[in-house]
Amino acid sequence: MAKGEEVSNKQVLLRDYVYGPLKETDMVLSTGTVHLKAPQGSKAILVKNIYLACEPYSRKMMMKGDNAIEPGSAITGFGVAKVLDSDHPDFKEGDFVWGITRWEEYSLIKNPESMFKIHNTDVPLSYYTGILGMPGLTAYAGFFEVCSPKKGEYVFVSSAFGAVGQIVGQFAKLMGCYVVGSAGSDDKVDLLKKKFGFDEAFNYKKEHDLDAALKRYFPNGTDIYFENVGGIMLDAVLLNMRQHGRIAVCGMISQHNLEHSEGVHNLTYFTSKRIRMEGFMVFDYYHLYPKFVDLTLQFIKEGKMVVMENIIEGLESGPSALVSLYDGNVVGKEVLCISHE
Amino acid sequence: MAKGEEVSNKQVLLRDYVYGPLKETDMVLSTGTVHLKAPQGSKAILVKNIYLACEPYSRKMMMKGDNAIEPGSAITGFGVAKVLDSDHPDFKEGDFVWGITRWEEYSLIKNPESMFKIHNTDVPLSYYTGILGMPGLTAYAGFFEVCSPKKGEYVFVSSAFGAVGQIVGQFAKLMGCYVVGSAGSDDKVDLLKKKFGFDEAFNYKKEHDLDAALKRYFPNGTDIYFENVGGIMLDAVLLNMRQHGRIAVCGMISQHNLEHSEGVHNLTYFTSKRIRMEGFMVFDYYHLYPKFVDLTLQFIKEGKMVVMENIIEGLESGPSALVSLYDGNVVGKEVLCISHE
Numbered sequence: 001m002a003k004g005e006e007v008s009n010k011q012v013l014l015r016d017y018v019y020g021p022l023k024e025t026d027m028v029l030s031t032g033t034v035h036l037k038a039p040q041g042s043k044a045i046l047v048k049n050i051y052l053a054c055e056p057y058s059r060k061m062m063m064k065g066d067n068a069i070e071p072g073s074a075i076t077g078f079g080v081a082k083v084l085d086s087d088h089p090d091f092k093e094g095d096f097v098w099g100i101t102r103w104e105e106y107s108l109i110k111n112p113e114s115m116f117k118i119h120n121t122d123v124p125l126s127y128y129t130g131i132l133g134m135p136g137l138t139a140y141a142g143f144f145e146v147c148s149p150k151k152g153e154y155v156f157v158s159s160a161f162g163a164v165g166q167i168v169g170q171f172a173k174l175m176g177c178y179v180v181g182s183a184g185s186d187d188k189v190d191l192l193k194k195k196f197g198f199d200e201a202f203n204y205k206k207e208h209d210l211d212a213a214l215k216r217y218f219p220n221g222t223d224i225y226f227e228n229v230g231g232i233m234l235d236a237v238l239l240n241m242r243q244h245g246r247i248a249v250c251g252m253i254s255q256h257n258l259e260h261s262e263g264v265h266n267l268t269y270f271t272s273k274r275i276r277m278e279g280f281m282v283f284d285y286y287h288l289y290p291k292f293v294d295l296t297l298q299f300i301k302e303g304k305m306v307v308m309e310n311i312i313e314g315l316e317s318g319p320s321a322l323v324s325l326y327d328g329n330v331v332g333k334e335v336l337c338i339s340h341e
Numbered sequence: 342m343a344k345g346e347e348v349s350n351k352q353v354l355l356r357d358y359v360y361g362p363l364k365e366t367d368m369v370l371s372t373g374t375v376h377l378k379a380p381q382g383s384k385a386i387l388v389k390n391i392y393l394a395c396e397p398y399s400r401k402m403m404m405k406g407d408n409a410i411e412p413g414s415a416i417t418g419f420g421v422a423k424v425l426d427s428d429h430p431d432f433k434e435g436d437f438v439w440g441i442t443r444w445e446e447y448s449l450i451k452n453p454e455s456m457f458k459i460h461n462t463d464v465p466l467s468y469y470t471g472i473l474g475m476p477g478l479t480a481y482a483g484f485f486e487v488c489s490p491k492k493g494e495y496v497f498v499s500s501a502f503g504a505v506g507q508i509v510g511q512f513a514k515l516m517g518c519y520v521v522g523s524a525g526s527d528d529k530v531d532l533l534k535k536k537f538g539f540d541e542a543f544n545y546k547k548e549h550d551l552d553a554a555l556k557r558y559f560p561n562g563t564d565i566y567f568e569n570v571g572g573i574m575l576d577a578v579l580l581n582m583r584q585h586g587r588i589a590v591c592g593m594i595s596q597h598n599l600e601h602s603e604g605v606h607n608l609t610y611f612t613s614k615r616i617r618m619e620g621f622m623v624f625d626y627y628h629l630y631p632k633f634v635d636l637t638l639q640f641i642k643e644g645k646m647v648v649m650e651n652i653i654e655g656l657e658s659g660p661s662a663l664v665s666l667y668d669g670n671v672v673g674k675e676v677l678c679i680s681h682e
Contacts, residue, residue: 065613230608234608249608249611250612252611252612261607261608261609262604262606263604263605263606264604264608265602265604267571267590267593267602267605268571268593270590270618270620271590271592271593271620271621271622272407272620272622274619274620274621274622274625275620276618276619276620277618277619278617278618279611279613279614279616279617280612281615284615
């Protein structure tokens with residue numbers, strides 16, 4: 001393809017804002033056209049998307065709010081891409097980048113300052129949608145910066161098999177903590193223990209009483225809760241937090257598909273247990289990326305951290321993959337492969 | 342009275358643990374006897390109670406848990422007392438102290454290390470149950486240490502007319518913040534604005550929609566929430582927090598008298614708004630007392646902070662005073678005067 005050529009561009013568009021459970025029909029496959037050029041003076045880059053991550057981020061952006069996806073526009077989300085044309089001094093043709101792009105074959109990125117250049121290509125590029133990308137940095141910032149962990153502390157991770165949870169558990173083990181995760185299937189529980197090194201894990205769907213489950217694994221309570229789900233799990237955790245416990249709120253996935261969120265009842269423990277709960281966004285920790293990526297690459301190369309991903313071919317598979325994220329049957333992080341570089 | 346003499350000792354006892362709304366009949370007036378002596382080798386002090394504070398602390402200790410009041414024992418709470426006999430090297434006969442004592446005329450304090458000696462007696466001693474005692478230090482620690490306020494920030498205080506809330510508002514104004522308080526009567530609202538210097542205040546009982554009320558006073562949202570009530574107020578505040586907002590959880594008084602606490606539904610905002618919520622207990626900040634008391638005494642003497650208290654005569658009035666704390670009709674901090682020194 002010649003630079004500047006007009007080519008067809010397959011896209012996945014948002015039909016309208018989504019508030020109830022996400023359905024495949026909330027997304028529409030469409031084909032438009034694109035000039036393979038970053039307009040002069042625009043400071044933009046024109047990229048070819050290679051991998052797109054299936055993540056709660058994209059679901060969240062389907063609700064009205066800051067940075068929401070406009071109905072009729074392509075879904076936004078994290079991905080890995082190759083620069084085909086650049087009007088920005090920091091990027092040149094052939095660079096690989098990761099960051100927020102769109103669910104389409106080619107994207108014009110108007111604010112490429114928000115993209116990270118990929119310097120290490122001796123690991124699979126798809127890792128930059130996971131352990132070396134947003135989920136990895138989220139886990140790193142949330143665990144080390146927000147939770148202030150100490151060696152020997154007790155750590156609980158919900159949605160532990162999720163892209164972020166898997167990594168939090170591995171960081172916590174490397175830090176010398178005792179780590180328990182919850183997940184939604186026995187297969188995931190098995191993998192958390194056997195592949196990802198969690199000390200214990202349980203299938204929350206099989207527990208009638210989450211408080212009792214937590215007491216089984218943390219008879220003396222937990223110091224740190226890495227919160228991915230919200231609702232009744234948070235309520236049960238609050239009953240089991242230790243004095244000066246810390247909760248990093250990465251997300252509350254159990255609440256995304258509810259029109260009215262569940263109430264949380266045990267907040268009165270905040271005072272008596274001196275609990276600190278802090279929501280965070282990975283964007284606030286971008287300055288830590290170089291430090292994080294050096295550390296994590298080293299751990300991967302030394303075999304101290306493992307990766308498990310489920311690569312799905314083609315943009316067409318995007319809607320069903322994103323919906324399946326919420327039915328809990330996905331095993332492993334889902335990544336759409338859009339182009340074979 | 343001679344040292345060591347046995348004298349009668351009026352007391353207010355807890356009948357049984359209290360879970361529903363507090364009633365006067367949950368407390369029993371009784372008369373026992375006491376030796377006016379700190380036993381040798383006990384390291385205890387024997388005090389004559391002068392002022393006792395009517396505060397949520399005493400209500401909270403009526404529920405089973407750490408430091409709960411044993412049924413049949415005297416109510417515990419903060420007060421000002423005079424040392425009649427001491428077996429502890431740090432205290433001597435005639436010293437004035439404040440800290441946790443019991444609702445009775447004379448108390449044997451077995452761990453006097455937890456009491457503060459009163460060095461400045463040129464202000465009314467009752468102030469040491471309020472602005473110079475636990476409520477003052479709670480306000481100071483919660484506002485300055487937990488909320489990390491900056492000049493010009495927007496501050497909301499619920500139960501603002503309570504012993505702690507009044508003081509938080511005054512500290513916030515002295516810090517250069519914009520301060521709004523909520524209270525449960527028009528009289529209190531008036532006093533918050535006219536006497537305590539709040540920029541605005543509102544009667545939450547007259548608001549059908551707390552979210553709308555907060556939007557009226559904080560069109561651009563609030564940076565700091567000093568949380569005294571919990572429940573639906575917290576839910577409304579979460580909708581109105583600004584990015585990187587901070588919530589200091591001092592207590593959740595609206596939940597004390599409920600057998601099942603209200604659910605809080607808007608916790609999903611923690612992530613998108615990067616909210617930090619932290620529960621705290623004044624006991625963790627006792628080391629700040631000297632700094633706090635010097636600053637606050639100076640503010641009082643310069644007329645920059647004001648005090649309003651409602652002194653009630655006699656231990657017999659204790660049960661009704663404590664119950665009335667929860668019906669919201671009390672204007673001003675209630676202090677029981679047990680003895681005229």
